Amino acid sequence: MIKCGNHSINFETPLVMGILNITPDSFFDGGNYTNEKAILKRAEEILSEDADIIDIGAFSTRPGANDVSEVEEYCRLAPAVKSIRNEFPQAILSIDTFRSSIAxxxxxxxxxCIINDISGGTLDDEMFHAVGELKVPYIMMHIKGTPQSMQQNPYYDDLIAEIKKFFTERIGKLSMYGVKDVILDPGFGFGKTLEHNYxxxxxxxxxxxxxxxxxxxLSRKSMIYKYLGGTPDTSLNGTTALNMISLENGASILRVHDVKEAVECVRLHEMIKSQQYSFL
Known part of the structure; x- marks a missing residue:
């Protein structure tokens, strides 16, 4: 269980995190949610489809994405968070940022809010201190390089061991700042080849x-459509298939564009588990 303000979040049943990108250039839905009406409509949709968390991002971190200044990131985020807080005060929000100042x-x-850092603290040395000071949950993602360089021939001697070492070392650093509510994200697509992702x-x-x-x-990422063919727009079925595998292999949160389908995936997985346990 982790605490986020007045909310206690437990993981007995896997959670669904709905993505709300308030960016003009995200790989799937960039430009769709850039005004208050569209943002609130998307937030309402995410919650009405039974997501547990809304993840709000104002800086596209797709491979090769353009840089966004701190001022611009804040100017995108602040009005969106304010509007959602006013309209849906009980919603659990996650802020997708690697900047401690924004957090x-x-x-x-x-x-x-939960702080969702795609860099695991590697792009801002003050992030761990900030999260400790704020006393909020922290999602630590593994990345190799930066969004601009991460897909330039990423190489590992031992993929899983190196990611686990990254996590272990950085969990230790986080603990020095009193941060205990930590969620791990292995970073599908962030400094990994297609084979690494699988x-x-x-x-x-x-x-x-x-x-x-x-x-x-995993939602609609290139590891799906570069293998099967197609585009992000045609990758919902592949996303659902991989989400089910991730649940079977221990995932506690699914971060998705398509909330309804992910919630159904969780429900079906829980049903299968309940039947397995009934025969023990």
Whole structure:
């Protein structure tokens, strides 16, 4: 269980995190949610389809994405978070940012949020200190390089061991700042080849010995359509298939564009588990 403000979040049943990209250039839905009406409509849709968390991002981190200044990121995020807080005060929000300054401003102005850091603290040395100070949950993602460089021939001697080492070392650093509510994200597509991504998924259960919740962010990613053919728009079926495998292999959170389908995936997985247990 982790605490986020007045919310206690447990992982007895896997959770669904709905994506709300308020960016003009995200790989799937960039430009769809850039005004208050569209943002609130999307937030309402995410919640009405039974997502547990809304993940709000204002900086596209797709491979080769353009840089966004701190000022611009804040100017996109602040009005969106304010509107959602006013309209849906009980919603659990996650802020997708690697900047400690953004994390501090948003939490101090609008209340406790999960901080979802695609860099695991590697792009801002002050992030761990900020999260400790704010006393909010932290999603630590593994990345190799930066969004601009990460897909330039990523190489590992031992993929899973190196990611686990990254997590172990950085969990230790986080603990020095009193951060205990940590969620791990192996970073599908962030400094990994297509084969690396499928190896991580096949071996996801191996991260369970770190004794922290695991987030799987597979939604409509290139690992699906580069293998099957198609585009992000045609990758919902592949996403659902991989989400079910990630649940089977120990995922505690599914981060998705398509909430209804992910919630159904969780429900079906729980039904299968209940039947398995009934025969023990």
């Amino acid at each position: 501090k401003k948003i939490v101090n102005e609008f209340g406790a 190896e991580i998924l096949a071996r996801l259960i191996e991260f369970s010995d770190l004794n922290l919740p695991i987030l799987a962010g």
